[in-house]
Amino acid sequence: MVSAMRNASPPTGRTGRPRSAAADAAILAATRDALVELGWSKLTMGDVSTRAGVAKTTLYRRWAGKNELVVDAVAELFDSLELPDRGSLEADIEDVVLQFAALLRRPEARTALMAVVAESTRDEALRDRIRSAIVDRQKRLVVLGRERAQARGELPYEEDEELACRTTDLIFDVIAGTVVHRALVSSEPVDELWVATFTALLMHGLQGPAPA
């Protein structure tokens, strides 16, 4: 869960009436519902508060605005991504790509992810929030998959710490970026045939020698 990265301010004081956790859940769920029905541009704070059965002021007490609210609402969706050990690097990649594609088929995820990234181009704080709430969460899967592949002997161990880190970042961007682009920009289906083709290309790329 995401409760570690709180939205605004339970200042650290512990006296007084505590914030309603139920309200938090209701708001985030209502936000996702509203995203499905209205999309990003037509989603309003007032509408969300009505759906959640909370006062509009309560929303503003916890989130600075639409951007922050939606990031948190969507971040939870990425918790569902997992990396079951399917025995080979190729199978692991195909599995996680298909999971990611399924996630991007959900309208609230499609809409919100792109919209929030768009806003983050002008908002440093939002960028950080996306990194910790979404990017890092996905990147863990890449790290895990890589370790497994190394344990299996499919990929070489990398001495240089910093180079290994760059490689991980590269693979992550290739996988996530390609799938997102295919699904949302090109608007083409991410089906099993495509995934197999893409994975094959990626596998050959990874077999190649380490670059300078």
Add this chain to the structure above:
Amino acid sequence: MVSAMRNASPPTGRTGRPRSAAADAAILAATRDALVELGWSKLTMGDVSTRAGVAKTTLYRRWAGKNELVVDAVAELFDSLELPDRGSLEADIEDVVLQFAALLRRPEARTALMAVVAESTRDEALRDRIRSAIVDRQKRLVVLGRERAQARGELPYEEDEELACRTTDLIFDVIAGTVVHRALVSSEPVDELWVATFTALLMHGLQGPAPA
């Protein structure tokens, strides 16, 4: 230029006062300026009309709304992408990736591209507009690069028409998607070192045998 895909309706009749081409240019330029200064969410039609020195009603006579206007305003930026023949497939790829990265460093391109894609997830017409105005324009470069590589003997000629088309689409999504993801989601620099590493990975991937 983009004049082929007109915005709204010069119905086909030829009598009466013609639309001001200067106004068109001024509006699109003003839109880009406003995107740089305000970003997507704070950009308003009224503000654009003021900057362009036209009446707000003129904007609505030509574009249905913010989405359509911004697509056209940004599409022009993609005209600058070219594919000079640098002698090898690897060099060609590196060149176009660096160009694309430079384009994505422009704030109006960063912001608008993602925002428009986000809106397009709920708008079929907008999706088509993006495909014809932006996607197809980039994909031509991939087709051209592939043909050159085949002429050089770097890539095999593909008998199957349909498979060749799928491969082209895949390469396009890998290149564009990865670069966009690196630049906008991961928020890491697309520098020459990274481009070289990425290109090396892609080259090895392309050397592999054609998939089933």
Add this chain to the structure above:
DNA sequence: GGAGTTACGCTACGGCTCGTAGCGTAAGAG
């Protein structure tokens, strides 16, 4: 040169959303 047609600028408008302020009440901590 006049008639017909279309684009433009300007003004004004109802409707909606925003984000905040103020108040009285509810819910835990000590």
Add this chain to the structure above:
DNA sequence: CTCTTACGCTACGAGCCGTAGCGTAACTCC
């Protein structure tokens, strides 16, 4: 029981939206 904080509700000025209506400007065809 008191203190502190969260909550619900109402009301508000401000800003933007998208459209309608009008008079004027530009261009074509007769």
